[in-house]
Amino acid sequence: MAYGKDVFDAAMRRLEQRRQEAEDETARTRAELFARIPRLREIQDELAATAVDAVRGMLTGGDAAAHIQKLKKINLDLQVERAELLTAHGLPPDALAPRPHCRLCGDTGYVGDRICECLRALLRDEACRRANSGSPLPLRAFDTFDLAYYPDTPLPGTDATVRAYMGRVFTSCKDYAERFSAESPSLLFLGGTGLGKTHLALAIGGEVLARGFSVIYDTAQNIFARIEAEHFGRGGGQFTQTVYDCDLLILDELPDYATSFTNSTFYNIINTRTLARRPTIVSTNLTEQELEARYGQKIFSRLIGDFWMFKFFGRDIRQLKLKNKVF
Ligand SMILES: Nc1ncnc2c1ncn2[C@@H]1O[C@H](COP(=O)(O)OP(=O)(O)OP(=O)(O)O)[C@@H](O)[C@H]1O
Ligand SMILES: [Mg+2]
Ligand SMILES: [Zn+2]
Numbered sequence: 112m113a114y115g116k117d118v119f120d121a122a123m124r125r126l127e128q129r130r131q132e133a134e135d136e137t138a139r140t141r142a143e144l145f146a147r148i149p150r151l152r153e154i155q156d157e158l159a160a161t162a163v164d165a166v167r168g169m170l171t172g173g174d175a176a177a178h179i180q181k182l183k184k185i186n187l188d189l190q191v192e193r194a195e196l197l198t199a200h201g202l203p204p205d206a207l208a209p210r211p212h213c214r215l216c217g218d219t220g221y222v223g224d225r226i227c228e229c230l231r232a233l234l235r236d237e238a239c240r241r242a243n244s245g246s247p248l249p250l251r252a253f254d255t256f257d258l259a260y261y262p263d264t265p266l267p268g269t270d271a272t273v274r275a276y277m278g279r280v281f282t283s284c285k286d287y288a289e290r291f292s293a294e295s296p297s298l299l300f301l302g303g304t305g306l307g308k309t310h311l312a313l314a315i316g317g318e319v320l321a322r323g324f325s326v327i328y329d330t331a332q333n334i335f336a337r338i339e340a341e342h343f344g345r346g347g348g349q350f351t352q353t354v355y356d357c358d359l360l361i362l363d364e365l366p367d368y369a370t371s372f373t374n375s376t377f378y379n380i381i382n383t384r385t386l387a388r389r390p391t392i393v394s395t396n397l398t399e400q401e402l403e404a405r406y407g408q409k410i411f412s413r414l415i416g417d418f419w420m421f422k423f424f425g426r427d428i429r430q431l432k433l434k435n436k437v438f
Contacts, residue, residue: 260431261274
C-alpha cells in the first residue's frame, strides 16, 4: 500500500477513538441497565465468580472435570436468566454485550492478519483529506442552484423546455448524491461554459462528503499535473493511489487538448476506478465528437459505455449573473 506513515497514524488514531467511544458507550449502557434492573448486576457478579471458581478448581485438583461441568451449567443458566430478564424488559438479549463500531474487527482494524474494510476506509479518507488540502472542496449547494437561469424555450429535439430539462438533470444529480454508494454509476457532464456543471459536481461532492464518503475534487489538469509530478519525482505515489482509491473522484474541466501523458493518465484513472467499481464524475466543454477526436477511441468508448451522460444546455450563467450585477 502506498499510504505514508502520517496517513496510517492518523487512521489508527481515529480507530482508537472509535474503540474508546464504543467502550464508553458499553459502560454507560451497563451502568444504566444495572440501575434499572438490579438482578442484572448480581448475575454479572455471579458470572465473574464462576469464572474465578473455575480457575481455582483447576489449580486445587480434585475432580476438576466434574467441577468444571457443574460451573458450566451454572454459567449457562445465568446467561439464560439474563437473556430472559432482558427480553422481559423489552430489551434485546445481548443488550449488555460490547458494541464495537465495526463488528468485523471489533475496532482493531484487522481481521486475522488482513486489514479490515473499516480501516481501509479510514486510510482512504485520511489520504483524501491530504490530497484535497491544497484546495479544500469549495462548497456549492443544491439549494443555491436556481432553475430560473435556464431559458423557458423549447429544447430542440425534445418536447421539453430547456428549463424543464435542466430541472430533470438537477433532480437526478440530487438523487445521485443522496443515494450515493459504491454501486453508484460514474457521471459525464457535457456542455458549454457557465451552464452549472462545476456547480452540480461540487454540490454532489459536498453531499457525498457529508455522508461520510471520501471525495477528491480538482480540475483534471491539476490532478494530471500532480500525478505527473509524482510519476517523475518523489512522493511515493500516495496522491496517485488516492486518486485511484477514493470513494468519489471529481475530475472537473477535462482539458480540450491531450498530451500522451495526460491521455494515459486519464485512461489509467478511469480504467482502474471502473474495474474497482469506484464512481467518477468527469465534466468537460468538449462535445462527444471532440472527446473522441482528442482522447481517442479507447477512452471515448469507456466514457460512453460506462458513464451516465448528462448534457447541459442554456445560456452562460456566469455572464447572466455579471449582467444582473451591472444593471
Ligand atoms: N443553476 C444555477 N443557479 C445558480 N448559480 C449557478 C447555476 N449554474 C451555475 N451557477 C453559477 O454560475 C457560475 C458558473 O457555473 P459553473 O462553474 O458551474 O459552470 P460550468 O458549467 O462548470 O462552466 P465551465 O465549463 O466554464 O467550467 C458559478 O458561479 C455557479 O455557481
Ligand atoms: Mg466548470
Ligand atoms: Zn473493522
